[in-house]
Amino acid sequence: MIVNVEFFDENPLENVITSLNYKIDKTIFFGYSHIVKEHGICVEKFLKEQCGVQEVEICVVDEVDLPGILDSMSNKIQEEIQQGNQVFFDLTGGESLLLVSFGILSKEFQASMHLYNVATNQIYEYGYGDSAMLSKTAEYDPIVLDLDGLVSLYGGIINYRMKKDFKNAWAQEEIDDIEQMWKLSRIHQEKWVHYSGLLRKFAPDDTLTVCMSEKQLIQEMRQNKQIGNLSLFQKFLQECERKGFVKNLLMKNGMCQFVYKNDTIMNYFWDGGSILEMYAFVQMSKEDYDDCRVGVHIDWDGTIHSTRGSDVLNEVDIMAVKNNIPTLVSCKIGNVDQMALYELETVANRFGGKYAKKVLKVGKKVTSAHSLRAKEMGIEIDWVK
DSSP states (O other): EEEEEOOOOHHHHHHTTTTTBBOOOOEEEEEOHHHHHHHHHHHHHHHHHSSSEEEEEEOOOOOOOOOOHHHHHHHHHHHHTTOEEEEEEEOOOOOHHHHHHHHHHHHHHOOEEEEEETTEEEEEEETTTOOOOHHHHBBOOOOOOHHHHHHTTTTTTEEEOOOOOOOOOOSSSHHHHHHHHHHHHTTTTTTTTHHHHHHHTTTTTTTEEEEEEEEHHHHHHHOOOOOHHHHHHHHHHHHHHHSSSSEEEEEETTTEEEESHHHHHHHHSSSTTTTHHHHHHHHHHTSSEEEEEEEEEETTTTTOSSSSEEEEEEEEEEEEETTTTEEEEEEEEEEEEEEEHHHHHHHHHHHEEEEEEEEEEEEOOOOHHHHHHHHHEEEEEEOOO
């Protein structure tokens, strides 16, 4: 039996990185009570269900008692060796006292140590004399996590019931529509969200036909000066018709009438910021991610309750994973405020920790103050033009 002895770190990915790459039969953790209490059950479940580890044992040790740590670890390792198991020390993560303990015991038992650079998924091994190396002993069988697996590692679950149907784009025609609508939104950048709010006020009938009187439109424009005037809005609708987003456009006798191409196009117009999400998603889907999705609703505690309001949820505009490292993307087509940065920071820390890549995709230039704050928080700002 191959036994991996390691620290129990506060970052779950560091606790499972070896088992994501090699077939490990048993994992023995040594860690401090407050960290084990927060992540212990989740990590054990993940190792057994996702990595195929047969046994997981978590031993709590005192944070300041080096002799006690050494005795506890020595007895446990001696027990494994007496059973004929091969023991390897995993140095990934952990605290200083545990590092000292692992170094002492590794030499005492002539057992090799290894360390993972999680960001590059590269292993470094250290041995004594003829001690066996993990990479030469265990079967190399890398596990590529999708977003469901990644979220489960941090104790959450993706809630598919919250997914908006229109936030999908698989057919080429849908992708073409997204790219063309993004270009349209850039032409009308200053008025896009205001046109969106205006269109949302006029619900279509069952055939997706919309009827608006010029009187109604003028009244709305008086209430929101940023919409502009009737002539500009009519030119906007004509442009939408030329691009195929609406059809049968009629503007006469004080009325304005048209038909949306389909439900999806209607929702893009109604939800003004969604076109940036979809355009960014289409572009990211062309990159070499292991999994990439748009509109990901994450339930924090991993249990979807039937009672409304019982779940703690976050919607991540775009979420992707590559080599088990997550990228979380927030999209803001309008002005960016401080809250947008903190929301992205919070969910990224919870479901990726220090390894998560944080990206804020924006539709307009960000103020220098917000740009500086984003840099301090490790958030990349991508101005999508």
